[in-house]
Amino acid sequence: MVTYTSALVTGASSGIGQSLARCLAAQGTGVVVVARRGDRLERLAEELRGRSGASVEVLAADLCVPEDLATVTKRLTDPDRPIDLLVNNAGAGSRPPRPLADQPLDHELGKVELNVLAPLRLTHAALSVMIPRRHGGILNVSSIAGFLPQPQGATYAATKAFLTSMTETVHCEARKSGVHATVVCPGFVRRGEGGADGGMRSVRLPEFVWLDRDEVAREAIRAVCAGKPVCIPGWQYRTAITLSRVLPRVLSRRGFERLWGH
Numbered sequence: 001m002v003t004y005t006s007a008l009v010t011g012a013s014s015g016i017g018q019s020l021a022r023c024l025a026a027q028g029t030g031v032v033v034v035a036r037r038g039d040r041l042e043r044l045a046e047e048l049r050g051r052s053g054a055s056v057e058v059l060a061a062d063l064c065v066p067e068d069l070a071t072v073t074k075r076l077t078d079p080d081r082p083i084d085l086l087v088n089n090a091g092a093g094s095r096p097p098r099p100l101a102d103q104p105l106d107h108e109l110g111k112v113e114l115n116v117l118a119p120l121r122l123t124h125a126a127l128s129v130m131i132p133r134r135h136g137g138i139l140n141v142s143s144i145a146g147f148l149p150q151p152q153g154a155t156y157a158a159t160k161a162f163l164t165s166m167t168e169t170v171h172c173e174a175r176k177s178g179v180h181a182t183v184v185c186p187g188f189v190r191r192g193e194g195g196a197d198g199g200m201r202s203v204r205l206p207e208f209v210w211l212d213r214d215e216v217a218r219e220a221i222r223a224v225c226a227g228k229p230v231c232i233p234g235w236q237y238r239t240a241i242t243l244s245r246v247l248p249r250v251l252s253r254r255g256f257e258r259l260w261g262h
């Protein structure tokens with residue numbers, strides 16, 4: 001098991017990112033928390049400093065604004081204050097769910113910027129400093145949506161397929177240099193207060209599909225510390241993905257269509 005001393009977590013102002021920051025701080029890792037809503041980050045920082053005594057730095061930034069992304073990249077690669085774990089968690093979901101033809105194009109391009117271009121740039125920057133040090137971890141938060149089509153969420157599913165594929169490949173390329181890349185692919189996770197669109201409690205789904213964000217965060221951190229390439233939290237999703245790999249593609253595609261209510 002590898003231990004990390006300082007992490008930069010994007011999208012830490014709510015949901016899974018907040019849980020990841022809490023979990024890392026609780027185990028004594030210093031965290032730089034990044035998101036647009038600086039007030040929520042400040043409240044989280046105060047809570048974490050009080051509870052764990054971990055060092056917490058707030059960096060309010062919009063990852064879709066080039067100047068802000070450059071500031072985050074600069075902090076990530078600062079040789080005087082090294083970060084040894086990058087967590088690319090910030091992401092935009094498939095809400096409102098609509099066929100691609102009915103989505104405004106700018107909305108979809110924004111998802112590509114946040115879910116693909118920002119983690120790609122940050123992963124590239126992290127590798128440039130971690131490989132020479134022969135130590136580091138990259139944890140990318142993807143989704144089970146990346147494994148098969150998601151009707152009414154075409155761009156979201158495609159961005160997550162990119163992130164999963166990129167991370168698995170980086171895992172192969174970098175592990176001999178002492179750098180571990182892990183992709184975590186959750187299913188439905190209750191975001192809690194402060195998440196986009198007020199969370200997903202309104203979606204009518206059976207109780208067993210819902211994952212707890214703190215448990216997802218713990219599993220993801222265990223996976224990157226253990227150097228695992230892919231982490232799928234929850235027995236129900238591990239079973240579904242294993243089945244989708246052995247079933248003919250047409251059957252698993254139909255199953256996913258039903259899951260997404262199309």
Ligand SMILES: NC(=O)c1ccc[n+]([C@@H]2O[C@H](COP(=O)([O-])OP(=O)(O)OC[C@H]3O[C@@H](n4cnc5c(N)ncnc54)[C@H](OP(=O)(O)O)[C@@H]3O)[C@@H](O)[C@H]2O)c1
Nearest residue numbers: 011013014015016035036037062063090091143189195196
């Ligand atoms: N919830 C699920 O069911 C689920 C399932 C699978 C995968 N995921 C993935 O998990 C990750 C976290 O999602 P979540 O469900 O926890 O949602 P969430 O609570 O809405 O969190 C999204 C986070 O990203 C930040 N963010 C959004 N746009 C940003 C931008 N332009 N620049 C910087 N930060 C930005 C938000 O903070 P600000 O608004 O303050 O910027 C927030 O902290 C995402 O990558 C999502 O795709 C979620």
